[in-house]
Amino acid sequence: MGFDTKNKATSQQPPYPLRNDSPHFRKISRYIGSLSLVLIAVSVAYYFCPGHLLARAAVAAGHTAHGQHLRASDPVCPQADALVPGVNHDLWLTLGEALSTQGFQDRAVYAISGAVKIKGESFGDMGPVGNDSRWEVHAAMHDYLVRAFPLINKFLKREIVNTYGLVYTWEGSDPSLKPLLMLAHMDTVPVDEDTLGAWTHPPWSGDFDGTYIWGRGSADDKSGMIGTMLAIEMLIGRRFSPTRTVILAFGFDEEIGGVQGAGHISPVLQQRYGPNSFAAILDEGGSFGEEYGSIFASPGIAEKGSMNVRMEITGAGGHSSVPPAHTSIGKLAAAIVKLEDNPFEAHLLRESVIYRRLLCLAQYGADMDPMLRQKIKDSMTSDQSLLELEKILFSGAPIVKTLVSTTQSVNVIQGGFAPNALPDRASAIVNHRIDSLSSSAAVKARDTYTLADVAQRFNLNYNPFGAQNYHSAAFTGNFSLVATTLLEPSPISPTDGVAYHILSGSIIAAYNAYNWTNSTHSKGEGDDTIFVTPALPSGNTDTRFYWNLSSNIYRYSHDNFGSPDHPLGGGVHSVNERLHIRVFLEMIRFYLTYILNMQEYRNI
Numbered sequence: 001m002g003f004d005t006k007n008k009a010t011s012q013q014p015p016y017p018l019r020n021d022s023p024h025f026r027k028i029s030r031y032i033g034s035l036s037l038v039l040i041a042v043s044v045a046y047y048f049c050p051g052h053l054l055a056r057a058a059v060a061a062g063h064t065a066h067g068q069h070l071r072a073s074d075p076v077c078p079q080a081d082a083l084v085p086g087v088n089h090d091l092w093l094t095l096g097e098a099l100s101t102q103g104f105q106d107r108a109v110y111a112i113s114g115a116v117k118i119k120g121e122s123f124g125d126m127g128p129v130g131n132d133s134r135w136e137v138h139a140a141m142h143d144y145l146v147r148a149f150p151l152i153n154k155f156l157k158r159e160i161v162n163t164y165g166l167v168y169t170w171e172g173s174d175p176s177l178k179p180l181l182m183l184a185h186m187d188t189v190p191v192d193e194d195t196l197g198a199w200t201h202p203p204w205s206g207d208f209d210g211t212y213i214w215g216r217g218s219a220d221d222k223s224g225m226i227g228t229m230l231a232i233e234m235l236i237g238r239r240f241s242p243t244r245t246v247i248l249a250f251g252f253d254e255e256i257g258g259v260q261g262a263g264h265i266s267p268v269l270q271q272r273y274g275p276n277s278f279a280a281i282l283d284e285g286g287s288f289g290e291e292y293g294s295i296f297a298s299p300g301i302a303e304k305g306s307m308n309v310r311m312e313i314t315g316a317g318g319h320s321s322v323p324p325a326h327t328s329i330g331k332l333a334a335a336i337v338k339l340e341d342n343p344f345e346a347h348l349l350r351e352s353v354i355y356r357r358l359l360c361l362a363q364y365g366a367d368m369d370p371m372l373r374q375k376i377k378d379s380m381t382s383d384q385s386l387l388e389l390e391k392i393l394f395s396g397a398p399i400v401k402t403l404v405s406t407t408q409s410v411n412v413i414q415g416g417f418a419p420n421a422l423p424d425r426a427s428a429i430v431n432h433r434i435d436s437l438s439s440s441a442a443v444k445a446r447d448t449y450t451l452a453d454v455a456q457r458f459n460l461n462y463n464p465f466g467a468q469n470y471h472s473a474a475f476t477g478n479f480s481l482v483a484t485t486l487l488e489p490s491p492i493s494p495t496d497g498v499a500y501h502i503l504s505g506s507i508i509a510a511y512n513a514y515n516w517t518n519s520t521h522s523k524g525e526g527d528d529t530i531f532v533t534p535a536l537p538s539g540n541t542d543t544r545f546y547w548n549l550s551s552n553i554y555r556y557s558h559d560n561f562g563s564p565d566h567p568l569g570g571g572v573h574s575v576n577e578r579l580h581i582r583v584f585l586e587m588i589r590f591y592l593t594y595i596l597n598m599q600e601y602r603n604i
């Protein structure tokens with residue numbers, strides 16, 4: 001997944017302010033701390049879990065030790081029942097048993113290990129396909145997939161898009177059913193050469209030590225690509241053929257924006273099938289793990305948008321022996337200061353994904369502090385409580401606030417060419433991440449409004465986003481705002497329809513099919529309950545190119561990043577990325593369950 005490394009939480013303890021020593025405040029700060037952690041966990045998907053991971057709290061449905069648990073039947077965060085394939089029940093059971101055999105484990109390890117060995121790094125400065133030899137490594141991946149998946153090769157139609165993108169079509173017998181689209185990407189972030197010595201096993205080794213498969217891409221996202229393919233090989237191996245068409249689409253530059261891969265694949269599918277022609281789309285993103293003493297699965301149902309705005313101020317140059325009071329660099333500085341002094345307003349809104357997630361955590365998190373649980377519960381009907389909750393959240397780790405608001409950061413600045421010459425132009429690039437409930441239009445309007453008086457103050461002709469808004473009579477130069485890149489916030493996928501029901505029911509069925517008792521991936525004996533809550537990943541995935549194809553877009557792979565023996569706080573996008581074999585097998589179980597369940601419903 002294309003997370004920003006700079007947003008990643010690497011510390012176990014977020015810096016939350018302690019401004020008061022009263023016992024009440026300490027209590028508040030404690031839950032600020034843990035809540036911040038949870039939201040960070042959601043947003044970066046990987047984190048070191050604090051001590052409460054080891055807590056052995058029992059969860060009985062609808063009841064906790066605190067006695068303040070909302071009931072599971074309340075419509076606050078409705079849960080699907082485990083959804084076990086019906087028509088294909090025997091097949092599902094047989095495949096489930098096969099998963100745990102040594103033979104299948106060997107096969108799975110071999111398959112992903114071979115993929116990890118292919119060094120498909122994506123670099124930010126890569127030119128187009130055909131003009132940059134660094135793409136060519138993906139040809140080795142194509143060859144590898146042909147060798148490693150003979151049944152897929154025989155029974156699915158393979159197409160190559162833009163040289164390295166892969167589309168596999170598993171034609172269903174009933175063309176009236178909308179296809180299911182399963183996404184993954186074959187590229188990885190680069191390995192920093194300076195960190196090679198820090199890897200326990202080399203990053204392109206694909207070594208298996210009996211527990212972990214090691215290497216860059218083992219988790220992000222070759223586990224998704226190879227896991228999906230292994231599930232389909234298993235199904236074909238048992239002579240299963242689909243009624244609903246299943247399409248696999250694998251990009252090769254997800255980590256640098258996906259333009260070359262998904263950006264080319266999506267138009268092909270749109271042309272072939274038309275708008276809104278897919279039943280659902282599944283991509284990497286969320287995972288499951290313990291939060292507040294309960295196990296939660298967190299499919300991403302939306303993504304923030306983004307926009308880069310180039311601010312440029314021009315004005316007469318000249319010799320600096322006769323300088324004006326403000327050069328274009330000085331004026332630009334005033335504009336930057338104005339922006340930074342006026343950050344976007346942040347509010348916790350009940351419609352936001354983060355708020356809906358809080359409701360789920362409050363409803364099912366066994367160990368949540370009763371005060372916090374009550375506050376969340378009250379906030380459903382009381383605006384005052386909502387404001388208090390917002391205050392509590394925002395005084396925690398900064399990421400909490402950024403998840404529910406639009407952000408700005410001035411990341412590039414240019415201007416001037418000689419110490420003795422006046423700069424005739426100066427420019428800066430502001431990077432915005434657009435709140436899921438906002439839009440680029442709202443952000444443009446706000447930037448325009450915020451910077452207008454800078455234009456006025458310096459007598460600049462003001463040209464925000466192509467609209468010639470303001471002419472200065474005695475103008476000294478121009479001030480323009482241009483959006484150089486733009487991605488709207490994604491649509492928010494529904495959580496009340498059949499598609500989400502099948503997804504969450506499949507997650508629960510897959511989770512329940514494995515006995516997690518005393519496994520290092522569970523919190524304790526008798527732990528057999530998983531809850532599903534919507535989530536908002538902080539990064540974007542390839543799904544950004546597929547919005548036209550379905551409203552049911554879910555970002556979830558059934559991996560467990562919160563477990564104590566899977567400490568990926570430093571793994572994904574960093575050194576020692578690795579994949580626990582059990583986690584991988586359970587991902588495959590989830591894909592099997594999901595594919596079969598998607599076959600059994602007609603009305604999606």
Ligand SMILES: *[C@@H]1O[C@H](CO)[C@@H](O)[C@H](O)[C@H]1NC(C)=O
Nearest residue numbers: 126127128129130131132133
């Ligand atoms: C192709 O590569 C050459 C040299 O590496 C570069 O000068 C040129 O701008 C590139 N063309 C495109 C379209 O990126």
Ligand SMILES: *[C@@H]1O[C@H](CO)[C@@H](O)[C@H](O)[C@H]1NC(C)=O
Nearest residue numbers: 314315316461476477478479
């Ligand atoms: C300002 O913009 C106008 C038209 O957009 C252009 O003609 C003029 O040369 C610019 N002036 C400066 C000082 O950049």
Ligand SMILES: *[C@@H]1O[C@H](CO)[C@@H](O)[C@H](O)[C@H]1NC(C)=O
Nearest residue numbers: 514515516517518519525526
């Ligand atoms: C799950 O595993 C535990 C420990 O190995 C065992 O005691 C328990 O009976 C198992 N539960 C089921 C339902 O198989």
Ligand SMILES: *[C@@H]1O[C@H](CO)[C@@H](O)[C@H](O)[C@H]1NC(C)=O
Nearest residue numbers: 056517518519523524525526
């Ligand atoms: C599971 O772990 C618990 C707590 O550590 C222990 O009491 C119990 O005996 C274990 N059960 C099995 C079947 O190993």
Ligand SMILES: *[C@@H]1O[C@H](CO)[C@@H](O)[C@H](O)[C@H]1NC(C)=O
Nearest residue numbers: 266267270544545546547548
């Ligand atoms: C979605 O469809 C619209 C209308 O056909 C089209 O203009 C747009 O480019 C499509 N978006 C993507 C990302 O393919």
Ligand SMILES: [Zn+2]
Nearest residue numbers: 001002220221
């Ligand atoms: Zn990824």
